[in-house]
Amino acid sequence: MIIAIPVEKDAKESLVSEHFGRSNYFLIYNTEEQEYKFIENSAAKSSGGAGIKAAQIVVDENAEVLVSPQLGQNAADVINEAKIKIYKAQVGTIKENLQALEEEKLKLLSEVHEGYHGN
Amino acid sequence: MGIKGKKIAVLSGKGGTGKTLVSVNLATLISEANYVDCDIEEPNGYLFLKPKNIKTEKVTREVPLINHDKCTGCKKCVEFCKFNALAYTSKLIVFENICHSCGGCMLVCPEGALSTKEREIGRIEIGKSSGVNTYTGFLKIGEPSGTPIIEKLLDRVSTSPLTSIIDAPPGSACTTMDSIKDADYCILVAEPTIFGAHNLEMVYDLVELFEKPFGVVLNKTLDGENPSKDLCVEKDMKILLEIPFDEELGRINSKGHILINESKKYKEMFGVLLNKITKEVGR
Amino acid sequence: MKELLILSGKGGTGKTTIAGAFIKLAQAQAFADCDVDAPNLHLSMELKDEAKVKDFHGMDKAYINQDKCISCGICKENCKFKAINYDGDKNKYTINPYGCEGCSVCQFLCPEDAISMEKDVAGQLILYDKEQIFSTAKLKMGSGNSGLLVSEVKKQVKSTNRGIEFSIIDGSPGIGCPVIASITGVDMILLVAEPTISGISDLMRIIDTANHFKVPMVLTINKYDINEDLSKKIEAICREKEIDFVGKIPYDKKAVEAVNKRLTIVDIDCQAGKSIKKVFDKTMNLFLKNKENE
Numbered sequence: 001m002i003i004a005i006p007v008e009k010d011a012k013e014s015l016v017s018e019h020f021g022r023s024n025y026f027l028i029y030n031t032e033e034q035e036y037k038f039i040e041n042s043a044a045k046s047s048g049g050a051g052i053k054a055a056q057i058v059v060d061e062n063a064e065v066l067v068s069p070q071l072g073q074n075a076a077d078v079i080n081e082a083k084i085k086i087y088k089a090q091v092g093t094i095k096e097n098l099q100a101l102e103e104e105k106l107k108l109l110s111e112v113h114e115g116y117h118g119n
Numbered sequence: 120m121g122i123k124g125k126k127i128a129v130l131s132g133k134g135g136t137g138k139t140l141v142s143v144n145l146a147t148l149i150s151e152a153n154y155v156d157c158d159i160e161e162p163n164g165y166l167f168l169k170p171k172n173i174k175t176e177k178v179t180r181e182v183p184l185i186n187h188d189k190c191t192g193c194k195k196c197v198e199f200c201k202f203n204a205l206a207y208t209s210k211l212i213v214f215e216n217i218c219h220s221c222g223g224c225m226l227v228c229p230e231g232a233l234s235t236k237e238r239e240i241g242r243i244e245i246g247k248s249s250g251v252n253t254y255t256g257f258l259k260i261g262e263p264s265g266t267p268i269i270e271k272l273l274d275r276v277s278t279s280p281l282t283s284i285i286d287a288p289p290g291s292a293c294t295t296m297d298s299i300k301d302a303d304y305c306i307l308v309a310e311p312t313i314f315g316a317h318n319l320e321m322v323y324d325l326v327e328l329f330e331k332p333f334g335v336v337l338n339k340t341l342d343g344e345n346p347s348k349d350l351c352v353e354k355d356m357k358i359l360l361e362i363p364f365d366e367e368l369g370r371i372n373s374k375g376h377i378l379i380n381e382s383k384k385y386k387e388m389f390g391v392l393l394n395k396i397t398k399e400v401g402r
Numbered sequence: 403m404k405e406l407l408i409l410s411g412k413g414g415t416g417k418t419t420i421a422g423a424f425i426k427l428a429q430a431q432a433f434a435d436c437d438v439d440a441p442n443l444h445l446s447m448e449l450k451d452e453a454k455v456k457d458f459h460g461m462d463k464a465y466i467n468q469d470k471c472i473s474c475g476i477c478k479e480n481c482k483f484k485a486i487n488y489d490g491d492k493n494k495y496t497i498n499p500y501g502c503e504g505c506s507v508c509q510f511l512c513p514e515d516a517i518s519m520e521k522d523v524a525g526q527l528i529l530y531d532k533e534q535i536f537s538t539a540k541l542k543m544g545s546g547n548s549g550l551l552v553s554e555v556k557k558q559v560k561s562t563n564r565g566i567e568f569s570i571i572d573g574s575p576g577i578g579c580p581v582i583a584s585i586t587g588v589d590m591i592l593l594v595a596e597p598t599i600s601g602i603s604d605l606m607r608i609i610d611t612a613n614h615f616k617v618p619m620v621l622t623i624n625k626y627d628i629n630e631d632l633s634k635k636i637e638a639i640c641r642e643k644e645i646d647f648v649g650k651i652p653y654d655k656k657a658v659e660a661v662n663k664r665l666t667i668v669d670i671d672c673q674a675g676k677s678i679k680k681v682f683d684k685t686m687n688l689f690l691k692n693k694e695n696e
Contacts, residue, residue, distance in 0.1 A: 047461045047504070047550055049203025049217045056197065056206045074214050082208035132440050134575040135414010139600065160576040161412055161607060163600040201461065201505055221482050221505030260611050263579050264546070266483075289413045289575060290439040296500060296544045312661045314418065314442040321440060325543055341655065344662050364655075366628075373629040375599030 001031045003101065004063035004084075006054070007094060010038035016089045016097055020068045020075060021050035027094055028061045051075030058084065067097055071109060121397040122149070126276070126283045128302035130325075132318025134289035136310045137338035137362070140372060142286040143167045144379050145396075148389050150250040153276045153283040157298035159241060159256035159265040164286050166375045170246025170253040178256075178268045179237035180220040183213045189232035196224035196233065216261065241268045245275065252281070269297040277301065290318075291325045299326070304400045305333035306359065309347035316346035323354060334359035334399055336392070357399070360392045403432070403560060404568040405588040406689050407617075411608030413575035415596040416624040419657055421572035422446040422666035423678045428686065432559050432566045435538040436552045436584040437574035438525065444538060446666050451532040458539065458551055460524030461504025464497045470516035471495060477508035477517065500544040525551050527558060535562050535569075549579035556584070568689070577611040585615050590689045593621040593645070597632035605636070609643060619645045620688055622681045626650040648684040651677040 006023030007014045017023035022044045028037040039061070043053035051071070055078035058066055066079055069089045079086055087106040089097055100106050129142045143164050146154040156162040183196075183205075190211050197205045204218040205211065215238050225233040241258045254275055256268040276283045287298040299305060305326050309319040319335070326333045334357045337348055341364050351358050362368075371381050379386040408421045418435075421443060425433045435443035464485075466477070473493050478486040485501030486508065488494070497508075499522065509517040525541040537558040539551050552574075559569050571588065574580045585591065591612055595605050612619055621640050626633040633650060640647040654674030660667045668675045 043203070046203055047201075047459075049214065052206050052214060052217065053203040056203075059206070059208050074217065077214075078206040078208060078212065081206075081210070081212060133413060133442075134440075135412065135596075160578050161600075161604040163412075163603060166599045166603055199506075199510070219503055219505060221503065221507050222480070223505050223507045223510065226480075226507060226510060258578070260577055260607065261582070261614070263549070265578075291543045292439045292541065292548060293500070293544055293546050310414075312658055313445050313664065314661060317442060317445060318440045321543065328543065341658060343659075346662060369628050369653075373598035373601075373632060 001065060002061065002063045003029045003031065003065045003067060003098070004058045004061060005029070005067045005089065005094060005097060006041070006069075007038070010040075012036055012094060014094055016067070016069065016092060016094060018069055020071050021054045023054070026054075026057060026061070028063065029098065049074070052078060055079050065101070067101060067106065068109065122282045122400050124280050124282070125303040125400050126285060126301055127304045127306065127396065127400070128285040128287050128299040129306045129308060130287040130295060130299060130322050131289055131308040132291060132321040133310065133315050136308045136315060137336070138289070138308050139163045139167070139286055140338070140378065141306060141308055141336055142284045143377060144385070144389050145393060146251050146284040147377050148379055148386070148393055149282050149284075152250070152281050153252045153254060153279055155272050155276055155283055155285045156253070156255040157269050157272060157285055157294070158288040159258040159268050159294070160288065162255050162257060165244070165246070165253055165255045167377050168248035168251060168253050170248040173244050173246040176243050176245070176271070177239055178241045178243060178271055179239050180267050181222070181235040182215045182218045182220060182238045183224050183233045184236040185211050185213060186232045186234070187211070189230045191230055193229065195227045195229065199223055199227045216263070219264070241265060243268060243271055243275070265294055266297050269294060273298075273301055291321045295322075295325065299329060299331065302331055304396065305331045306396070307333055307335045307356075308338055309335060310339050311337065311341060311345040311347055313346045316350045319347050319350055323356065332399060332402070334396070337361045339364040359395050360388065362388065403566055404689070405556070405571055406568060406590050406592060406685070407571045407573050407584055407588040408592045408594060409573040409581065409584075409608055409612070410575060410594040410596075410604070411577065412596060412601050412604035415594045415601060416651075416657075417575075417594050418442045418446070418572050419661065419667055420592075420594055420622070420624065420678060421570060423668045423675070424682055424685075425570050426666045426668050427679060427682045428570065430534070430568070430570050431564075432535040432562070432569035434536070434555050434559050434569060434571045436555050436571055436580065438539040438541045438548055438551045438555065438580060439574060441538050441540060443572045444536070445664060446661065447536060449530050449536060451530055454529045454531065456527040457523045458525045458527050458554060459521055460545060460550070461522065462519035463499050463502045463504055463522040464506065464508050465518050465520045466495055466497055467516045467518065468494065470514045472514055474513065476511050476513065480507055480511055482507070503546065527551070527554055529558050531562055535559055535564070535566070549583035552580045552583040556587070577607050581608070581611065585612060585617060588617055591617050591619045592648070592685055593619055595621055595623050595636050597623060597626055597629040597636060599632070602632060602636065602639070605639070609645070620648045620685055621645050622648050622685075623650040625653040627652045646688060648688070649677065649681040651681060
């Protein structure tokens with residue numbers, strides 16, 4: 001299974017990012033291979049629609065699960081259309097979140113905010 | 120002769136300084152004139168002019184219409200869009216609220232899968248208030264850009280033989296620029312606070328950039344310091360009129376009444392202003 | 403960090419005057435001016451240290467390389483924003499940077515590859531962060547992109563990460579992008595209403611705008627004695643829309659005096675200042691009470 005998580009730094013010890021659309025990197029974690037792949041989030045420097053572009057990146061990486069602290073409406077539309085499951089991230093490290101996900105301790109992200117409207 | 124057929128824009132850097140007060144009263148005094156409200160986020164002039172026989176015209180912009188049968192999922196449009204308004208999962212999705220209507224996606228699509236459809240962004244209302252033709256723009260809440268509405272408003276009066284008074288939005292951002300683009304003369308309205316002076320300087324820079332002849336109306340003046348007046352002196356800006364702070368004026372205005380219709384004193388004052396403007400525009 | 407945003411719809415109702423007073427009374431450690439088009443809050447705040455200024459880039463803008471350009475005019479024909487000018491005398495095409503929205507259609511269509519997209523400074527982000535945190539920005543004249551700049555102003559406050567309890571944000575007039583960007587994520591909005599026909603009309607539009615975001619709103623009437631009938635009307639609107647009414651403030655000439663002395667209205671002895679103190683107490687009570695419920 002491929003899991004995507006927005007993260008602060010491109011290192012295994014990194015904290016999960018507060019943002020989705022403008023996070024610095026995305027972790028693409030493959031549970032079978034136990035492989036960590038970090039990709040720079042090119043959406044972060046967008047003038048607008050960063051959430052949508054970031055969502056496209058997650059879709060293009062063939063993620064099946066997204067663990068994110070929050071998500072704007074537009075980004076959520078893309079992720080939902082791709083039938084990717086979204087879990088609410090806990091404040092903390094990658095490790096803590098991956099563990100919580102495995103132990104089924106993470107909740108589904110139910111509250112989607114209005115978004116920053118093209119920002 | 121004079122100001123007939125001319126476009127006079129009224130602007131201020133700061134909100135609440137008296138743009139609409141000046142615009143509405145000037146238009147009313149000229150009596151056979153156009154009043155154009157380009158403050159499409161919060162239009163107010165029509166509340167004073169109370170126009171009748173209102174005709175409404177929708178204003179739209181073009182957004183992509185997807186033909187999913189023709190779309191092959193190549194994602195050239197997704198990659199091209201600088202606004203990130205398109206995404207592709209199992210099918211192509213367009214985010215109309217983010218789309219800037221540039222038409223680029225349709226040009227890059229190799230399959231001809233994108234055409235256009237209209238999206239409503241607001242409306243203009245055209246009415247009549249005695250001899251004044253009123254043109255009011257309304258931006259739909261949530262829409263990012265009102266430029267097409269302002270363009271439509273100005274287009275309606277572009278060849279008019281009457282004087283057009285253009286009530287511009289506050290500030291100096293793109294909608295203000297759009298509003299004064301075709302102006303023959305600009306009136307800058309300022310209040311006597313350092314906030315007012317600070318923002319007056321902004322619109323001064325704007326009219327200088329556009330090389331528009333202009334004059335200043337100092338509103339709500341009080342005894343004591345007037346930083347806006349000081350700025351006018353410093354930058355050699357022509358002061359057309361000083362309107363002293365007056366509670367009575369505030370009261371009349373608060374009720375949505377037109378000042379010059381209720382007060383001889385102000386009718387005369389605006390008469391003096393109109394003469395000065397006519398002279399300036401005539402140069 | 404909780405955020406209190408001050409909005410009005412109409413300009414000139416007293417947002418900045420009230421924001422300045424609140425910041426002083428709360429001894430707020432963090433505050434921001436989101437009126438990036440016409441920022442004024444800094445004029446009332448004693449800012450001792452030097453600001454950190456950062457360029458803010460909006461969309462890239464198109465640029466025509468005249469050496470490669472063959473004046474075919476295809477770019478101008480296809481520019482939906484009328485941002486390409488043609489000088490007939492010189493047979494020259496140039497981009498108007500004020501109109502250009504950075505879509506890059508012209509670059510795509512140019513048969514001579516004569517158009518490039520260049521970084522453009524759309525404004526500046528300003529941050530004071532020695533003792534208090536004050537975040538603001540100035541948008542360059544004629545720019546669009548104000549929504550993003552407002553988001554950046556708010557982000558700047560949060561990024562200082564000092565465990566500050568709350569921040570007070572002076573919003574911008576209108577209902578457009580910058581206002582919407584300022585509303586997202588805030589915990590409470592204080593609406594400053596003015597008892598005039600225009601003021602009420604504008605108030606209704608900002609209430610509609612804010613309602614989309616389901617952020618709790620409270621309302622104060624400034625300069626209420628200009629028209630007491632309309633003030634009562636506004637109070638009725640509050641009841642109808644279920645907005646907490648937190649009090650009213652009389653018109654006070656001393657406000658002008660305070661502003662011009664670069665003081666907040668609670669720095670001088672006056673009626674308005676006394677009333678604002680009461681409005682402040684009521685507002686902060688609701689603002690911080692909400693916080694406890696989380």
